Amino acid sequence: MDEHSDPGKFWDQIFAREADRYGHAPNDYLRLASGMLKPGSRILSLGEGEGRNAIFLMSLGHQVTCVDASPVARDHALRRIAQQFPGRFVDYQVIDLSLTLPVGSFDAVVSIWCHLPSRIRQRVHAALDTWLLPGGIFICEGYTPDQVRYGTGGPTDLDMLYEPSAIRNELPLNLEVFQKVEREVLEGSRHDGLSSTLQIIARRV
Template sequence: MWEDRFQTPDYVFGTEPAAFLQDHADLLGPKGATALSVADGEGRNSVFMAEKGLDVTALEYAPSAIAKARKLAKARQVTVDFREVDVLSHNWPETYDLVAGIFIQFVGPDARPILFGGMKQSVKPGGLILLHGYTPKQLEYGTGGPPCAENMYTEDMLHEAFEDWDILECRAYERHIEEGEGHKGQSALIDLVARKPT
């Protein structure tokens, strides 16, 4: 499905980073810190992190998305280590200062512990997870995301999933976003920033 979706000359979600990542740009440092972008898509978020001076690895399943991500990185004159990976069968062998999962709600509640577990494993002690997605109210707007309420996040669910972490931010809110044709219009969003215990 994702390979078919990304096989277009256009960038489905645009070439600018998610508004969430721009809002939290102060967390993208110091220069030379390591970062992992999970289910990175066409590269807009990993490339932005690289522009901020991070040493970025990006995991993505669809070869067509990776091809566009490489093209974007070259145009922006940054280097990203793009890897073709199925995140649900990945063995998560490395650790990073920051792990970002932005609009990764193709995963339902059964597989979510696998994905979250791998992401947690990939954060160095004292490092950060940045997670951004939709709340169930997004189904009322229909401006992006899967048509499945069970794939969405709530504040309670994220607090439970990261209960042993230092949660710096966990909030649901509404906002108009313009991120390509894939995320366009009034949206019901949720952000999590959590630090791994040392």
């Protein structure tokens, strides 16, 4: 079983063995970039996992639609969300992005560590122009190919990493922030240490 052949089962096995794999706190870059979201935004969160980023966004008053390939991650996320926001409905869709894409119109799309094979990632990025309403923003952080040398998290398959020039060419949006950074990432047991990441804020005009 590998992430390419059946991502749902691959991540089910991982999250079944190790709940809270990436901790409970939201991603640091998302926390910083969230100030650019308009109040009460409708947000699509790709690769949401166990819900930490969705819970943060919901705490700010946003409405979040979550997408992930793993039913186990969804179940963990919905339990967490129910504890934080009793009785509040969350649309959490189990979707293999290699087979289908979510539908809808959103004020923002969030992609934090949503590493996909490049052929699938290109389809996802092309869909941003459809998902985002005019003025909507894309908030993204992903590991760059240099991350393989650090060994502090993320995939080792270079095709799944965020090579800046390739990502720049894929995005059908106006780039407002597009920076390769070296920073400490401390998120649970699997993102732990100095890392090379690509941080993006892009807008549909």
